Amino acid sequence: MSDDVLLEARHLSKQFHLGGRFTAGGRRTLRAVDDVSLTVRRGETLGLVGESGCGKSTLGRCLLRLYDPSSGTILFEGTDITQASTRELRALRPRMQMVFQDPYASLNPRRRVGQLVAEPLRVHPGPDGKNRSDAAIRDRLHELMDLVGLSREHLDRFPHEFSGGQRQRIGIARALALEPSLIVADESVSALDVSVQAQVVNLFMDLQDRLGITYVFIAHDLSVIRQVSQRTAVMYLGALVETGPTDVVFQTPAHPYTGALISAVPQADVRAPRREKIILRGDVPSPMNPPSGCRFHTRCPKAEDRCRVEPPPLRPMGHDRYAACHFPLI
Template sequence: MTTPLASREDTALLETRGLTKHFPIRRGLLGRTVGQVRAVDGVDLRIRSGRTVALVGESGCGKSTLGRCLLRVYEPTSGEIRYHRPDGGVVDLAALGERALKPYRSEIRLIFQDPFASLNPRMTLLQIVGEPLRVNLGLSAAETEERVADLLRRVGLRPEYLHRYPNAFSGGQRQRVGIARALALAPRLVVADEAVSALDVSIRAQILNLLKDIQEESDLTYLFISHDLGVVEYMADEVSVMYVGRVVETGDTDDLYGRPLHPYTEALLSAVPDPDPSRRRRERIVLKGEVADPSRIPAGCPFHPRCFYAEDRCRTEIPALREIRPGRTAACHFAGELDLKGVEES
């Protein structure tokens, strides 16, 4: 169960086992812990080398927290982050100290969502993109400048921009700078946390194509975190759907989109807008209620208060993520028995 996709023989780059992140809720003068926000609750994820794995879900479902836990921006509460080194060894990133973690910081990189907040406005592009190079590789000023100019070219920016400050650039261009910074140390895994969500629709496609081109050039692996199912369909090889801190369904993108196994996935897919007006919209499933509060997760299946197929069993028994078909897992008692609609092939 811990490695649901192990039937494939591809090599894993990173696996999580029971990864959990609880944020304590503190109250009062003494800061007593009165509760836990269970942002990520026992996630098993497997990211295979060279693939793009998407993490989708509504906002607040813990997908960004999960991404940030992988990078140890947040300290995971429990669980393992098993990283497969290029030499074949496996390390648990969750157990490493800050110093021991440093070499892996250059192999796993993050692209931020907000291109305005993620670039220090007081530094030039040379300083921003050059920082990881200077700090980690100790390059000289001239070498750094050359490498940064190269990186800017790779992400489609002119090298003449080196000495400019980020405020001179548009959101799309800034995001390119952020991508250049992520690529500076030749990483193996890039976590793209809503990397295109803050961008204009017209710019989005350019950035997505850029990410795809870079992946081809340098054999990158992406963990693509997004709430936009259209973007995910375009980008991802595999998809993991999250709901209040748990993975509820995984599978290859085409299969998951075509034949969802979890009612939540079905509802999400029904909300994807169809760009073709000649096709009559399929019926949209409007979920009742709100996303569950991660500090008060309902008993049983966390999704049951909103599920149209819920039965008594769902109210008491937590469904485990189990393999339904080869390569497909879902956390639903009735997965495979329900007749759920996906997105039609276009």
């Protein structure tokens, strides 16, 4: 790993085994993440996009070892966390945190906000290796409330007393408590109203400018990804189909699936050249029985016989961009 790479996944896969001997159809394997390799550089935001069910959230949880990968390697700050013991992993946890999708379900309704945000501060020792004092925890809580735009009086309230946007700010404060270097934001604005989405997105960007945090930002809203990320990775049926700088990917998509996603985004500027609409046929195949060859060939308007039998590797397309396609758009 180079010094500017904070996180790297190599040939990462995650499978779930469903059913059993007494289930109709027998035991089946769901390939949620299939041979994914990517890097996340320090201080950047990597946007992860794709349709619902493509494996984005599973990949995000694997990157933090919330799910144990079925195969592959994850390097965080040069340490292989796939081989780390429970004790070794606990020492790394303060530097890698997550903001969950549902601000209603991710907060314990029986506990006050101060208790929720203070929990990681009580579980993990301070930088000196000793337990934090109550005064130090109180000062950190006040600092966190200021960072996320909430009042210090909010620490004494319960989660049900807040709006959805405020609850997500509480989740962000909890993730920031231990001063992490990496945060995985899993659809963290999708459950919010549009106006509140903009406020929370601006908060994420402001925190990155002030604290130098690295994000893996998972979303299906391409307008959000374009606003927050410097690089974008596109997933389809558990695999990466395109990665590259966000501006390059959005202006000249290489993979037909990326082109279809971007062509479906409404254009606000009526003076801009009209995009060619790419209409996809059929539904997303089941991850329990993915197609042979290129897994997108069943819906791709450019598919040929080669696509049905030969899986395309991620190939360089110039401008630090890679795409897995035999017949790219560029």
